[in-house]
Amino acid sequence: MDGFEIIDPRFKALVLPNAPLETLGDGFRWLEGPVWFADLDCLLVSDLPNDRILCWTESGGVSVFRQPSGFANGHTRDRQGRLIGCSHRDRCVTRTELDGTITILADRYQGKRLNAPNDVVCKSDGSLWFSDPLYGISTDYEGGKQMSELPPTLYRLDPNGDLTVVADDFDGPNGLCFSPDESRLYVAESGAQFASDPVQHIRVFDVVDKRLTNARVFHTISPGFADGFCCDEDGRIWSSAADGVHCIHPSGVLLGKIKVPSVVSNLTFGGRHRSRLFLCASHTLYAIYTNVRGAARP
Template sequence: MNELEILDPRFRAYVLPNAPLVKLGEGFAWLEGPVWFADLNCLLVSDLPNDRIMRWTEDGGLSIFRKPSGFANGHTRDRQGRLIGCSHRHRCITRTELDGSITVLADHYDGKRLNSPNDIVCRSDGTIWFSDPHYGINTDYEGGKQTAELPSALYRLDPSDGGLRVMADDFVGPNGLAFSPNERLLYVAESGPQFAADPERHIRVFDVLDDGERLAGGRVFHTVTPGFADGFRVDQDGNVWSSAGDGVHCIAADGTKLGRIKVPFTVSNLTFGGRNRSRLFICASHTLFAIYTNQRGAQQP
């Protein structure tokens, strides 16, 4: 029986006390960027410092999907089902075509190199949104030390014409991001300076205006503790399921922490997948876990 903490009665309906937290694999350096492929019934996940993307299936277990990966971090799928990813080493956004070839979608803004794209999501209009902090070029561990040419920012890429726009630049360390189910809200993690003793860390929420052309607001939505929000996903009811230092926290759309799933290691990221998008895949430091829930993730491509 897994360990659950119920802080709000609403959380009881989302979790299954008899569903165990299952270890799918271990021995990684630092797991990130999980993305579920329902049509292939597999999970892809970045083993970031080891410069590889792993593939997991129920029947086949774990195998290497791509190595080297360009120190890949966050992933998503576009409306055509193609893999969209962030590369720390090459400081770019890539798309894996259906024939397996890789296309660089963006690597410069205003004539300067991007920093180290971190996390990424696709909107229903086909636009691609990603965070671009300095984390991946600050150390040799996650991509290699390089000189930053741009401030940290949140970008919107229109792949139809290659247009790249800054949507918000008042971040020190933008990190995970996710849209609400109706795409009227955008949640973005602010992870703060990488080596600061006491960085300011929280999840911010923006209003999406003009059919995705503009953001407004950016208020603090929730502060995760212990640890901080790195990556997160939103379920079909608009709750945010966030990484934390002690597991996965479920946060209601009003900012109330509903409860948590306790995980023995620091969680960096997570995604819904599996049958009916109700299985939560959890990247916990060097270990990959999964747990069935009684909630479904928001519909993805």
């Protein structure tokens, strides 16, 4: 199957040999944070170093949704369908209200400023879980150099506004994804940005009520490392990698790859049946139809 690498025979049924990798737009600086809006039939995505959020539609192509964006990175939607975003420049998690106004949900922990929230996911109880590494304040390219006041941390923000540390033993917590039944939380450990030999793998935790337990290494991406990923409805992880997209069984076994010409940073399922995979690949936005559906919101 041209364009795919079948490592485990089970992968063959998950992809479509007649569905090509499609270019939806190019000429961007570095794409991140894709989120699908099924009710509006559009994809929002961050062109991070250009300090803007883009909107893609099938009929209209790519347009600017918001600029400046506070050097927005990861996005999700809350239980009411509102856009939740991570701002590097402003060092906060925001919510875009239905009238377009922006509310800051979290920017400090115990009086100290957050670093640069990177990715965020919403649980069915309305809580928001987000990663807060140093990446966005370490360079001027993705937000602007600023002093760190807190260590790299993974937080949970409850609907009542309480902010709680759920894991603090990361060098660089990055992409996040709940399993379809929310019994697991997958977290990308992307390591210290300028380390000569950074720790880089996907970790998984068991989710027990509002706590994370039983931390372990789930899978190590090669080549490259996991930046962002998403789950399909059967719990397989579809992860970014240096050579494209890697599909990983819930047991941690690599099933196969979708080959992409440039490094993939993040991805999400969308489209009419949640079976179209949108890929943020460096300077290009791609999409490819699959034979699986992305996990539905519980």
